[in-house]
Amino acid sequence: MTVLPFxxxxxxxxxxxxxxxxxxxxxxxxxxxxxxxxxxxxxxLTVGYRRGGIAPYFTDTPLRTRTVDPVVQALALTDVVVxxxxxxxxxxxxxxxxxxxxTVDPDALTGLRG
Amino acid sequence: xxRSARIRLFWAAAVVFxxxxxLACTGLPHFGTTVHPYGSRAVAASxxxxxxxxxxxxxxxxxxxxxxxxxxxxxxxxxxxTALLRHARDERVGRPRAGRVLPSTRLLGLVMVPLTLLTGVxxxxxxxxxxxxxxxxxxxxxxxxxxxxxxADYLVLKRIRPLxxxxxxxxxGAGAFVxxxxxxxxxxxxxxxxxxxxxxxxEISSGGxxxxxxxxxxxxxxxxxxxxxxxxxxQAVEVRSETDSGSGERT
Numbered sequence: 001m002t003v004l005p006f007x008x009x010x011x012x013x014x015x016x017x018x019x020x021x022x023x024x025x026x027x028x029x030x031x032x033x034x035x036x037x038x039x040x041x042x043x044x045l046t047v048g049y050r051r052g053g054i055a056p057y058f059t060d061t062p063l064r065t066r067t068v069d070p071v072v073q074a075l076a077l078t079d080v081v082v083x084x085x086x087x088x089x090x091x092x093x094x095x096x097x098x099x100x101x102x103t104v105d106p107d108a109l110t111g112l113r114g
Numbered sequence: 115x116x117r118s119a120r121i122r123l124f125w126a127a128a129v130v131f132x133x134x135x136x137l138a139c140t141g142l143p144h145f146g147t148t149v150h151p152y153g154s155r156a157v158a159a160s161x162x163x164x165x166x167x168x169x170x171x172x173x174x175x176x177x178x179x180x181x182x183x184x185x186x187x188x189x190x191x192x193x194x195x196t197a198l199l200r201h202a203r204d205e206r207v208g209r210p211r212a213g214r215v216l217p218s219t220r221l222l223g224l225v226m227v228p229l230t231l232l233t234g235v236x237x238x239x240x241x242x243x244x245x246x247x248x249x250x251x252x253x254x255x256x257x258x259x260x261x262x263x264x265x266a267d268y269l270v271l272k273r274i275r276p277l278x279x280x281x282x283x284x285x286x287g288a289g290a291f292v293x294x295x296x297x298x299x300x301x302x303x304x305x306x307x308x309x310x311x312x313x314x315x316x317e318i319s320s321g322g323x324x325x326x327x328x329x330x331x332x333x334x335x336x337x338x339x340x341x342x343x344x345x346x347x348x349q350a351v352e353v354r355s356e357t358d359s360g361s362g363e364r365t
Binding site for chain 2: 002003004005006007010014017018021022046047048049050051055056057058059063066067068069070071072073074077078080081082085086088089091092093095096099107
């Protein structure tokens with residue numbers, strides 16, 4: 001089953017989106033977005049895995065050692081940073097919504113208000 | 115859209131996604147394949163640049179321009195959060211009460227705060243040699259400072275946290291990345307090209323521009339996250355809504 005790790009990423013993504021769709025609380029929805037996004041970490045690391053490979057740094061390993069793909073690891077780092085910043089920004093919005101509208105239920109946020 | 119219609123729409127979309135995604139996955143190169151053309155080239159380029167940590171070499175040398183975009187996103191998000199969470203005119207700001215902390219927690223905090231800060235500096239400084247770098251080390255630095263909040267209370271954290279300086283440090287870290295990029299242009303090469311002496315492979319001074327960019331990012335991330343958490347903590351601990359009784363909240 002070499003396709004299983006890829007499918008795991010898809011499953012995590014769908015679980016996160018399901019949580020967002022059924023969410024009754026904005027903070028919960030932001031958490032679900034983080035889950036959906038974490039599927040991309042699994043996908044990236046799965047793409048970059050090389051059988052028998054070790055972490056891609058050569059401080060105390062011989063230069064010919066087989067390593068996993070460092071390019072996707074760098075992408076995963078970018079992914080983590082952007083994910084954290086998006087979460088912070090959305091949580092700040094959630095605080096403002098709670099203050100201005102008095103609710104954190106996305107279904108109750110219907111009217112536009114200045 | 116009603117709730118049940120939305121969930122039905124989700125399931126329809128989820129089935130389509132699951133089928134198409136599964137088909138796409140079966141066409142991908144096998145899991146654990148030994149053929150990674152980009153990976154092999156990145157490792158070779160990293161060894162040529164005498165940077166032992168290949169991921170750092172990719173982030174701060176081979177793809178440094180992308181990392182400039184990434185840290186700009188971080189900077190913009192800190193800016194946005196600070197703007198969103200500023201005090202509004204109709205909000206009352208209360209003074210938080212000092213909290214009670216167990217002596218054992220206080221002692222552990224006293225030991226752990228310098229240790230965590232030291233670890234953060236180590237991770238930033240050794241980004242070119244071992245797993246870590248500016249982003250990871252910056253987060254550890256910011257977390258280390260917030261252990262004061264756990265070990266003492268909010269008032270102590272507020273006293274030792276120079277927010278004004280950190281605001282400037284955040285901007286300087288972001289600016290230093292661009293300024294280091296111009297070093298390449300001044301030397302007659304491309305923007306963000308690694309033009310500094312590369313040093314000896316495996317030494318802390320190796321990698322040319324990589325450790326300097328790591329330090330700039332470390333400062334930016336560390337101060338940025340402290341500023342970010344400061345605005346959240348401020349909302350949680352100090353700002354009171356109109357309906358609140360107004361008595362001091364526990365910190």
